[in-house]
Amino acid sequence: MMIFTVFLKELKDTLRDRRTVMMMIVIPTLIFPLVMNVFMKVSSSFEKDAAEKKLNIGLVSSEIGALDNELHHLPKELGAKHFIPFTDTTALKAAIKSDSIQIGFFIPAKSDQNKTAMKPINVTVFHDGTDLGMKDRADIYLNYIQTKWKQERYKTLQIDESKITPLIMVYSNVASDKEMIGKLIGGFLPYIFIAFGFMGCMFPAIDLFTGEKERGTIETLLTTPVPRWQLLFGKMGVVVLSGLLAATFSLLGLFVSVEFMSSEASPEFMKIVSDILSPSFIFMLYLLLFPLIVFFAGIMIPIAVRAKSFKEAQSIISPLNIVIVLPAMVGFFPGIELNEITALIPVVNIVLATKELIAGTLEWNLVIMAFGVMVFLASTAVFLSYRKFESEGNVIS
Numbered sequence: 001m002m003i004f005t006v007f008l009k010e011l012k013d014t015l016r017d018r019r020t021v022m023m024m025i026v027i028p029t030l031i032f033p034l035v036m037n038v039f040m041k042v043s044s045s046f047e048k049d050a051a052e053k054k055l056n057i058g059l060v061s062s063e064i065g066a067l068d069n070e071l072h073h074l075p076k077e078l079g080a081k082h083f084i085p086f087t088d089t090t091a092l093k094a095a096i097k098s099d100s101i102q103i104g105f106f107i108p109a110k111s112d113q114n115k116t117a118m119k120p121i122n123v124t125v126f127h128d129g130t131d132l133g134m135k136d137r138a139d140i141y142l143n144y145i146q147t148k149w150k151q152e153r154y155k156t157l158q159i160d161e162s163k164i165t166p167l168i169m170v171y172s173n174v175a176s177d178k179e180m181i182g183k184l185i186g187g188f189l190p191y192i193f194i195a196f197g198f199m200g201c202m203f204p205a206i207d208l209f210t211g212e213k214e215r216g217t218i219e220t221l222l223t224t225p226v227p228r229w230q231l232l233f234g235k236m237g238v239v240v241l242s243g244l245l246a247a248t249f250s251l252l253g254l255f256v257s258v259e260f261m262s263s264e265a266s267p268e269f270m271k272i273v274s275d276i277l278s279p280s281f282i283f284m285l286y287l288l289l290f291p292l293i294v295f296f297a298g299i300m301i302p303i304a305v306r307a308k309s310f311k312e313a314q315s316i317i318s319p320l321n322i323v324i325v326l327p328a329m330v331g332f333f334p335g336i337e338l339n340e341i342t343a344l345i346p347v348v349n350i351v352l353a354t355k356e357l358i359a360g361t362l363e364w365n366l367v368i369m370a371f372g373v374m375v376f377l378a379s380t381a382v383f384l385s386y387r388k389f390e391s392e393g394n395v396i397s
Contacts, residue, residue, distance in 0.1 A: 187331020298381020
């Protein structure tokens with residue numbers, strides 16, 4: 001059949017284009033391993049630095065009392081620290097601003113009297129909110145002292161702590177680990193697939209239509225005894241395949257990333273990831289993704305057919321990426337799920353359906369609805385492409 005002949009011919013030409021190969025194969029394959037590698041190294045380095053960092057802590061206190069002594073004798077396990085006395089809070093705040101100290105404590109007068117009378121001591125903690133982790137370190141120090149002093153007061157007052165604790169909360173999460181991963185981070189996977197699927201379609205669509213105009217080969221192609229719809233479908237097949245290949249290689253990159261993480265992640269987590277990336281999941285993912293990629297191709301081709309130059313087509317199609325990616329970001333928001341309304345919203349329905357697929361909480365009636373919407377839109381986009389390609393004035397500049 002001539003469609004297949006046109007498809008093979010255009011596929012060979014597309015694979016010769018380095019720019020298309022980079023966008024379709026190289027970048028999608030490398031993006032996940034690179035992102036995961038950088039994330040793991042930065043996260044590990046940040047945690048190590050935060051744990052090992054020796055803090056300079058400023059103290060403003062009118063008298064050396066019990067709280068001062070407790071702060072100076074905190075266990076080494078709570079992190080390395082060095083205390084610096086200050087005479088007033090103005091100098092203390094200036095020192096935090098200049099990062100010569102990281103935390104400051106202001107202990108008011110008569111703190112020992114309050115402790116003896118078993119009254120609370122108002123401690124002011126100064127910190128820079130942009131210096132992440134410092135407030136947490138201060139909370140750790142004060143909570144340690146507070147717990148210790150509470151135990152001392154219970155003992156002095158001869159109080160059984162269990163008798164003044166009316167409730168003991170025990171939380172039982174009924175959601176499985178797979179559901180937790182799917183609901184919390186499941187939106188990331190379809191977001192990447194959709195973004196790369198769109199970009200994978202873009203360059204072949206422009207090259208196979210607008211590019212032929214610029215090269216002056218479109219007229220020769222149209223003089224062949226092949227119906228235009230067959231030429232269109234052959235070319236469109238290459239555009240769709242390019243989008244699917246970009247999504248496929250991003251999935252391959254994800255597999256590589258998972259293998260890279262296997263030595264550092266827990267066995268339970270790796271088992272959940274392996275269950276998610278099963279053959280049945282991949283099959284369903286492609287089933288949901290296919291009409292979306294056809295839809296992308298269908299909206300790009302009319303633009304590429306009408307454009308007079310490669311730059312013009314690229315300048316029009318590139319901003320569409322934002323229009324597509326923004327709805328795909330809905331998957332990042334918790335609480336938004338696939339229902340009778342979201343199943344009718346293009347792109348959003350595929351993202352949420354994939355999220356439910358990862359979590360294993362798929363409702364088939366909603367999936368069929370979402371799939372039907374995308375098939376309808378894909379068919380409409382293909383028909384629009386056919387009408388534009390049939391118009392000789394649009395094809396020949």
